[in-house]
Amino acid sequence: MKTSTTLIRRAVLALAGAAVFSAALPALAQDIKPRLIRFGYGLNEQSNQGRAAKVFAEAVEKASGGKMKVRAIGAAALGPDTQMQQSLIGGAQEMMVGSTATLVGITKEMALWDAPFLISNTKEADAMLDGPVGDKIRNKLQDKGLVGLVYWENGFRNLTNSKRAINKVEDLEGIKLRVMQNNVYLNSFKTLGANAVPMAFSELFSALETNTVDGQENPFNTILSSKFYEVQKYVTVTNHVYAPWIVLVSKKWWDQLSKDEQKILSDAAKLSRDFERKDTRDEAAKAVADLKAKGMQINELPPAEAARMRDKLTRVYATIGADIGMDLWNEAQAELAKIRGK
Ligand code: TK8
Incomplete structure (x- = not known):
C-alpha cells in the first residue's frame, strides 16, 4: 500500500514536472x-x-x-x-x-x-x-x-470654432474650417458653406491660436486632450461622422x-x-461636462437643422461609391443592414 502511494505520488510529480516543462517549452522555443x-x-x-x-x-x-x-x-x-x-x-x-x-x-x-x-x-x-x-x-x-x-x-466628430455658435447650416458660411487631408471631408464642408482648408493635425493648434483658421472638427476626446478649449469658444454637437x-x-x-x-x-x-x-x-x-468646465459653450443643432446637414452631407455618398467601387459600397450597406437587424 505504502509502495503504491509512493509510486503514484512519484508519477504525479513526474507528470506535473513534464507539464511545467512542456508549458515552458513553447516560450523557450519561440523565435524572438x-x-x-x-x-x-x-x-x-x-x-x-x-x-x-x-x-x-x-x-x-x-x-x-x-x-x-x-x-x-x-x-x-x-x-x-x-x-x-x-x-x-x-x-x-x-x-x-x-x-x-x-x-x-x-x-x-x-x-x-x-x-x-x-x-x-x-x-x-x-x-x-x-x-x-x-x-x-x-x-x-x-x-x-x-x-x-x-x-x-477616434470617434464621432463634432465642430468647434472661435466665431459663433452654429445653430443653422448657414452659420458655417465664411468660417475657415480646418479639415483632414481628405477629399470627402473637404467636399463635405465646402458643401455646407464653410471655407474648408486641408491641414495636417500637427499644425492645427497653432493655426487656431493665430486665427489662420477659425475652427476644426474632431471628437470630444481630442478637443480635450489637445486643449482646443484654450483657443476655441464654441462646440456644436453634430456627430457628423464616426472616424x-x-x-x-x-x-x-x-x-x-x-x-x-x-x-x-x-x-x-x-x-x-x-x-x-x-x-x-x-x-x-463625460466630455461635455469637462468641456463646459473648461469654459466652452456647447450647443446641439436643432433637429430640423441637423436633418438639413445630414441631407447635404449624405449627397457625397455617390462620389464615395464611385471612388471605392459600387461593389464595396453595396457590400458595406448590406453588412450594416445585417448588423442593424441583429
Ligand atoms: C492625429 C489625427 C487626428 C485626426 C485629425 O494624428 O487629423 O483631425 O482626427 O486624430 O489623426
Whole structure:
C-alpha cells in the first residue's frame, strides 16, 4: 500500500514536472529576436491615443520577455500621419497609429470610413470595423507596403470654432474650417458653406491660436486632450461622422519577423484595441461636462437643422461609391443592414 502511494505520488510529480516543462517549452522555443519598434502617433501622451500606445508597448514587451521594445513616440514627433505612412512603406519606421482618412491616397477603399452618418453608434462601429468589410479594407493595405493590424476608435466628430455658435447650416458660411487631408471631408464642408482648408493635425493648434483658421472638427476626446478649449469658444454637437484610427506596420519590416513575433504584435494590437475603445468611450461620455468646465459653450443643432446637414452631407455618398467601387459600397450597406437587424 505504502509502495503504491509512493509510486503514484512519484508519477504525479513526474507528470506535473513534464507539464511545467512542456508549458515552458513553447516560450523557450519561440523565435524572438531583440527588436526596437518605433511606434509613432499624432496626439499627445495624455490623450486616449497616448494611453493606448502605452498599453500596446507594455503588452509587446511582456509577451516577448522584454526582447521586443516599443518606443511610443507621440505629438507627431516622427511627422504627421502622411509622412509616417511613407516612412513605414519605405521601412524607415516600424509602426504607427493614425487616421484612416489620411490613407485614402494610398488605399482608396479607406474612404468608406469618411462617409458622413454612415455609422450611427459604437455597436455598429465595432461590428463594421472588426467584421468582413473592415477586414477587406484593412487587407488592401498589404499591396501598398503596409500591414493594418486593428482599428482603434477616434470617434464621432463634432465642430468647434472661435466665431459663433452654429445653430443653422448657414452659420458655417465664411468660417475657415480646418479639415483632414481628405477629399470627402473637404467636399463635405465646402458643401455646407464653410471655407474648408486641408491641414495636417500637427499644425492645427497653432493655426487656431493665430486665427489662420477659425475652427476644426474632431471628437470630444481630442478637443480635450489637445486643449482646443484654450483657443476655441464654441462646440456644436453634430456627430457628423464616426472616424476610426488604424494601427499600421511597415510591411517591409513585418516580412522579416518570425511567426512568433508577428503573433505577439497582433495579439498586443487586439488587446490595445479593446482597451482603447473602452477608454475612449468612458472619456467621451463625460466630455461635455469637462468641456463646459473648461469654459466652452456647447450647443446641439436643432433637429430640423441637423436633418438639413445630414441631407447635404449624405449627397457625397455617390462620389464615395464611385471612388471605392459600387461593389464595396453595396457590400458595406448590406453588412450594416445585417448588423442593424441583429
Ligand atoms: C492625429 C489625427 C487626428 C485626426 C485629425 O494624428 O487629423 O483631425 O482626427 O486624430 O489623426
